[in-house]
Amino acid sequence: MSLPTFTSHTTAEFAAESLSGIIKSKNILITGTTVGGIGLEAARTIAKAGAGLVIITGYNTERLRAAEETIKAEAPTATIRALILDLSSLDSVREAAATINSYSEPLHVLIHNAAMTGRSSDAATATGLDLQFAIGHIGPFLLTKLLLPKLLASQATSSDFTPRVVVVSSRIHSMIPPSENAGELHPLGDFSKIAFRVDTDEKLEPRAIHARYAQGKSANILFAKELAKRIGKRLNVYCLHPGLVYTSAISHPITTTAMKATGALNTEGKPNEDYSVKWKTVGEGAATIVVAAFDPRLDDKSGTYLVDCVPADEVVSPHCLHQGNAAILWTRTEEIIGEKFEL
8 A cells, every 4th residue: 555655734634535545444542532632623624534433532522513513514424432531430340341341333543632721720520639630640541451452353354454553742841850860760751750549628739730740641652661561462552642632621821821931822822833842723633643643654664653644752751761660650550440451
């Protein structure tokens, strides 16, 4: 198959059309499909390209319905299944996984796109976990564990396609600075020192809240790379930075304040076109998700971090390549979910 070169300007529409021969009849699950976001754009274009089943998830029934209607408006014959999933609740994750595992259709691709930005300093789950971290890492970790047998079994129906897990991270992971001491990790990037639970009485400054978000995005990379290492060739795993995209996630005051401070947003809270990093459209931001999910040129690159639709491990910060960090994160997450994730 002859495929075009994908770049920073590639749109999800173009990527999905180019990869339609592979997408056809594949079944995917994608989290975080809010209208106007990159997750929904990825789901929409994959559905249009001929996917067999597109499962979209969210914790809000009305938003899920709106997302489904948006996809069906352009892909009326697509099979879309909307499923309630609250990634901050381990019970909800287990219930959703049981439902998905009961589906007769195989599952070929699992895309972790859901995230929470701009949380307040006292945002915690019912069990006291940091809400950002629970939604961005702990819930997806458990969901992957519970759906892994179904993913692996899909190869029996598509022998030419190795199932994939895609984890949407962010360049924000790199806001955690390197340690001043060679060979050591900065405290913010040392997962043996990170508090997964939050003190609801502790009021954090926006910068500290943003640092927690960076820790969560670091966890995404560590998890993806460790999963790829542990499972070997049975599954292809990728993580990625979608680019700087103006979506509703940026509208939260804490996020807006932080991005104004960096110069990414102007004083009116709109994208600064003169910023050092170029802004992307939603379509361009979703493109790397589509590529990570289906581009066959990535088959021998499991564990890779993608930027602008191509491998870019050279920009991954050292703390996200640290084997000690990866092992600690895996073990601590197992302790939180109360289950071993053995491969």
